[in-house]
Amino acid sequence: MADYISIKQASELWGISKARITKLCQEGRIDGAVRNGRFWCIPENASKPADMRTKNSKQSEHSKLLLPMPIGISDYKTASTEYYYIDKTLMIKDFLDEKPAVSLFTRPRRFGKTLNMDMLKTFFEISDEETSVYFKDKAIWSCGDKYTKHQGKYPVIFLTFKDVKYNTWELTLHKISDLLSKEFLRHPELSDSDKCNDREKKYYDRIADGNADLIDLSAALGNLSAMLKKHFGIAPVLIIDEYDTPIQQGYMYGFYDDAITFMRNLFSEGLKDNNNLSFGFLTGILRVAKESIFSGMNNLSVYSVLDNKYSQYFGFTKNEITEMTRAYSVPEKLDEICEWYDGYVFGEQEIFNPWSVINYFSNGCQPKAFWISTGDNSIIEEILEQADSELYDNLNSLISGKRITSYIDTNVIYPEIKKNPSSIYSFLLITGYLKYTRKDIANGNDYICELELPNREIRYAYKKEILDKLSGIFPQNLTIPVQEAIYKKDAVKLRELLCKIMLNSISSFDYSHESFYHGMILGLLVTFESGYRLTSNRESGLGRFDIQLMPRNSKLPGVLMELKSTKDKNDDLKALAKAALEQIDEKRYDTEMKAEGVDDIIRIGIAFCGKTAEVEVE
Incomplete structure (x- = not known):
């Protein structure tokens, strides 16, 4: 009789997740695998299935071709094992080389922010699952123990505000309360931890049960990080994705002051001088530093589209696109992809729009303006209602293929946009509707930039989302x-x-x-x-x-x-x-x-x- 191994043993042997092996057994793709009650038993001499639908450095171009594109997939485990995944794990190395206390990455929508944050969560978080299998075939694992020793060693607080899109403050606060409740419930070990006192446990229950008041909610990140540090003996990692979505909604629907006040208190508790934090990551579209959300936070490092650091990790590079065309046997499509979706410049790095590129491949390599209407641009419409003739002339010049020169405020905030229509260029650059071809430092962190449209897709975006509104x-x-x-x-x-x-x-x-x-x-x-x-x-x-x-x-x-x-x-x-x-x-x-x-x-x-x-x- 053949000897059998468990799914866990096969996972460690083949470097594949247990969930994936279970699915392969169910599909009959592992020879000799049999079910024993609720568990699968795999022959000890069974071969690793040829089509694992996972991409690694040894994978053939033919097997890459079988992988679908990760459209709408923001879960790193799924994206990196079941879809064509472009390896961005060296972002972890770059971070660990410097270890800034709190990092804020500002990028346009659909440029991979949420997927990258989930990658960081999967890498750092303590888990019952052996999550190293999701990184052993990635670039970070070849960098050595200096980096891999951090894998799976930290408790993680993870929040994404990308779906907090409501038109009243009451509904917005209710949604944020629900997100905090779910994040507390992700750490059930705290409810009866012998390292936490009764007062902390009662507070945990109030947040988890959705019975917290405004003051309790404002202190949630600070208190949760303190409890996690007590329980695990190591300070947690805090990850907040799309932090500025509630602020944008507040501006558009008249509860801006409420949103700013709450978010300032929430982030101050969780990020400012928090000794119970190993490090923090945030993403968003705008920096909004002048709004004092991050008031007094000397530990905040901001990386915008104008900065070199981390520039290659949000969006696809030219080399990555070239490899994709080879993997899908369409190298002749490279020029078309460049015409439609290239042209962005982050720091000094040439970048392609990742959302549009994966949709292009999924659409049989037929170009369309995929990025249009993937977000709410009502702010742009409101600004353009205040447009003067000079702004109008400049936008017409851009769509004619010309360049314009403008002052770029890296701290552009929502109220100032309406008061100062010229700040529209800063907003358009940050949100992905413009690229810079030259930048010169003006005052402090601000620049004088030469600007133009990035590519053909954005010309369509101007027609649909900007020029139509302007006219x-x-x-x-x-x-x-x-x-x-x-x-x-x-x-x-x-x-x-x-x-x-x-x-x-x-x-x-x-x-x-x-x-x-x-x-x-x-x-x-x-x-x-x-x-x-x-x-x-x-x-x-x-x-x-x-x-x-x-x-x-x-x-x-x-x-x-x-x-x-x-x-x-x-x-x-x-x-x-x-x-x-x-x-x-x-x-x-x-x-x-x-x-x-x-x-x-x-x-x-x-x-x-x-x-x-x-x-x-x-």
Whole structure:
């Protein structure tokens, strides 16, 4: 009779989690495995299954190909064993080399913050499960005992506020209370610990049972860390993911002061001069230091998109993307991925949007703007309602492919954004809508940066989430007819549509200068981008054309537009539109298109005055 080993023994032998081996037994993928009551018995000489759906350094490119993409997976154990996982564990080494007391990482949404925090939790946390198996095939394990000795040695407090999205303070506080209750319940050993006194145990019960008042809740992190240190004899690690979500909700829905006051007290108890803490990690989108949430916290180290440290751990690097294309046997797709999802710069590191890349592979390598609508951008909409003409011109320049230069405040906070519309650039950079191509230190921690759009996906994002809002949201039922009118060379219909759009979406201030009309047309034409390269104010022939739509394939016509505007209602708009059309030929703006082999070119002259327009087409 064959000798058998337990699932635990097989886990240690093969370096696979017990849960995964149990599933493989249930699927009949381990030869000779038999069930004995509630347990599985595995033949001692059984071979490790060939397709373990786990990726390690010795794994073949073919087996990598079998792994699905971790869309929406923020659990490290699952992501690293059942999906294509890009190894970010050297982040642990970098941290342990310096051991800052409290680290705050600010990054745009969907750039891997929650998954990285769960990785840290899995690495550091004391557990009944042998969690080292999740790291033995990762880069951190080859770094030596200096680092691996920390694995599984600390109690961990873990909170994520990413789903605290309510429109009242009462509901927000109730959700936070529920999160704290669940985290206390994750440490049931404290309820009857002989290391904790009766007062502490009663406090534990109040939080765990959801019967705590505001003062009890504010002290939760400080008290929980003290109890954990008493019980385990070692201070815990505190991890807080998306800490600023309740603050953003408070700003948008009118309970900002309540949110700030509570979060300040909660973090002060848990992070400021807390001797019962080994170290802490926080993630968010904004730093919001000026709000005094972290007032007096000299132990806080902040790592933003402008800093070099940890820059390669949030998002994918060029080398990682290249390896992915090889693993999935699509190296020819690298240029397309770069065009759509590359372009971010964190510190000095070139970064790809990870959410969009994994969706791209999961979508059969068909590009789309996957990142759009993955978060709430109502703050951007509110800011743009206050936009002045200079801000409008700059955003139009960005979508035209140009760069702008702006002061970047690394401490940008929600109230100041509305008071100072120019701070929109800081907000857009931090939230992932801009990248910097150059940065120079201005004052203290602030910079003067040269800014541009990162990639093609963000151009779509500007159309959907920014430029539409800036122009009063162009009605979607009118943008398609605009395209049809252009293709049909229907000047009457195009004029009618432009006038209707202006009548419904702009104010008298908006059309005080020609740049508004230019920006409005650019916003409408972004919908052409699937078939065209949209450029504006670029030299061609004997001058600079206003707008050009260069076709991406030979089946589409090229489009050139020249715009004119006047404030004098007595001017002949028809004649002005005709002059604009003639200028296209006189200045030979079609030179670039003809050099590209485009012979079918639609030429359009448009003249504006107030909310009226005239159009000439040939």
